Amino acid sequence: MKGRRTDTRLVHGGRRREWRGRLVNPPVHRGSTLLFDSVAEMRAAAPGFGKPYYGLHGTPTQWALAEALTELEPGAAGTTLHPNGLAAVTAALLSVLSTGDELLMTDSVYGPTRRFCDGFLKRYGVTTRYYDPLVGSGISELIGERTKAVFLESPGSLTMEVQDVPAICAAAKARGVATLLDNTWATPLFFPALAMGVDLSILAGTKYVGGHSDVMLGSVTANAPWYPKLERTSWDLGQSVSPDDAWLCSRGLRTMGVRLRQHEASASRIAGWLREQPQVAAVLHPAFPDCPGHEAWVRDFKGSSGLFSFVLRGGGDSERTRFLEALELFGLGYSWGGFESLVVPADPERLRTATRWESEGPLVRLQIGLEDPDDLIEDLAQALGRWNSGS
Numbered sequence: 328m329k330g331r332r333t334d335t336r337l338v339h340g341g342r343r344r345e346w347r348g349r350l351v352n353p354p355v356h357r358g359s360t361l362l363f364d365s366v367a368e369m370r371a372a373a374p375g376f377g378k379p380y381y382g383l384h385g386t387p388t389q390w391a392l393a394e395a396l397t398e399l400e401p402g403a404a405g406t407t408l409h410p411n412g413l414a415a416v417t418a419a420l421l422s423v424l425s426t427g428d429e430l431l432m433t434d435s436v437y438g439p440t441r442r443f444c445d446g447f448l449k450r451y452g453v454t455t456r457y458y459d460p461l462v463g464s465g466i467s468e469l470i471g472e473r474t475k476a477v478f479l480e481s482p483g484s485l486t487m488e489v490q491d492v493p494a495i496c497a498a499a500k501a502r503g504v505a506t507l508l509d510n511t512w513a514t515p516l517f518f519p520a521l522a523m524g525v526d527l528s529i530l531a532g533t534k535y536v537g538g539h540s541d542v543m544l545g546s547v548t549a550n551a552p553w554y555p556k557l558e559r560t561s562w563d564l565g566q567s568v569s570p571d572d573a574w575l576c577s578r579g580l581r582t583m584g585v586r587l588r589q590h591e592a593s594a595s596r597i598a599g600w601l602r603e604q605p606q607v608a609a610v611l612h613p614a615f616p617d618c619p620g621h622e623a624w625v626r627d628f629k630g631s632s633g634l635f636s637f638v639l640r641g642g643g644d645s646e647r648t649r650f651l652e653a654l655e656l657f658g659l660g661y662s663w664g665g666f667e668s669l670v671v672p673a674d675p676e677r678l679r680t681a682t683r684w685e686s687e688g689p690l691v692r693l694q695i696g697l698e699d700p701d702d703l704i705e706d707l708a709q710a711l712g713r714w715n716s717g718s
């Protein structure tokens with residue numbers, strides 16, 4: 328697929344003739360055991376990408392998805408698959424960290440990633456130091472003798488700060504420190520992470536890759552220096568994904584480009600409309616200037632996806648609850664990246680340790696789905712009207 332453009336790679340990636348036969352899509356290969364023809368063949372075999380060995384190391388169904396994801400990231404050596412996005416994060420961290428090391432972690436990180444660092448990694452003897460997501464090249468001053476990795480998530484969970492990924496990665500590389508990015512929001516389509524200097528790029532495939540809110544999966548795509556360690560760690564942790572789930576994600580991937588562009592168009596329109604509403608104090612959408620790090624988005628990203636937050640003007644949790652419960656088209660539920668719109672109340676002030684989160688009113692996070700944006704705007708308008716009048 329070298330030289331082909333992204334949409335073409337999305338359609339053709341991983342569909343090797345030897346894996347799909349005469350079918351268009353590689354089928355679901357279910358199996359734990361793969362049989363060898365002789366003891367000599369069994370003894371000579373070793374696990375590895377695309378090599379039949381044992382279910383843990385994949386079948387053509389998982390390899391097809393992993394290869395398609397690798398082909399989306401210029402500079403990638405390979406991709407590992409994990410049961411969900413959080414498992415991809417934790418496997419990536421365990422690939423680069425050992426007891427006694429220090430990890431620099433963005434203060435805007437996804438809550439369960441923070442919990443893993445503060446609990447599991449702490450017990451394992453790794454210290455986590457949180458940094459301001461907007462630190463940029465100032466990360467150099469935080470890198471110490473024991474620092475072995477910098478973890479980024481851009482934009483950040485809930486508060487959407489866009490990080491200066493190239494500057495942070497350049498500073499880390501100069502000191503021999505590994506960089507990991509949770510790239511779930513942008514995907515390689517809108518942010519080619521490895522080309523920007525990242526060593527290990529993580530996706531919660533549960534979101535835009537699957538795209539239909541019916542599968543959980545994660546992936547880590549790494550460059551050549553890190554891929555062997557990542558693959559080994561993933562096997563040692565016993566991480567594998569069901570071929571049905573891999574197949575669903577391969578299926579989702581083929582339409583990810585058109586879906587993302589529709590999410591982008593609708594979310595941008597709705598964010599622009601929300602900015603004009605008197606009940607809204609700020610819209611935190613990377614493509615709009617109120618969002619911290621907006622300049623980095625303009626410089627580095629090829630697009631924006633369907634997830635953003637906004638701050639209500641005044642009011643507290645009970646007013647926000649009334650607003651959320653008045654919405655008819657937005658489901659109340661965790662996750663995002665599916666075809667349907669969702670909403671969650673967000674309280675980042677409870678999570679932060681390196682920076683303070685302060686706002687004029689309560690925060691709401693929206694996932695804009697593929698419904699007609701005019702219907703979504705009408706729904707938001709009626710719910711904001713009720714919030715405002717206190718009825």
Ligand SMILES: Cc1ncc(COP(=O)(O)O)c(C=O)c1O
Binds near residue numbers: 413532
């Ligand atoms: C930014 C981010 N990373 C990782 C994850 C974890 O993905 P999963 O739900 O597949 O474990 C999520 C889930 O919401 C997320 O928002």
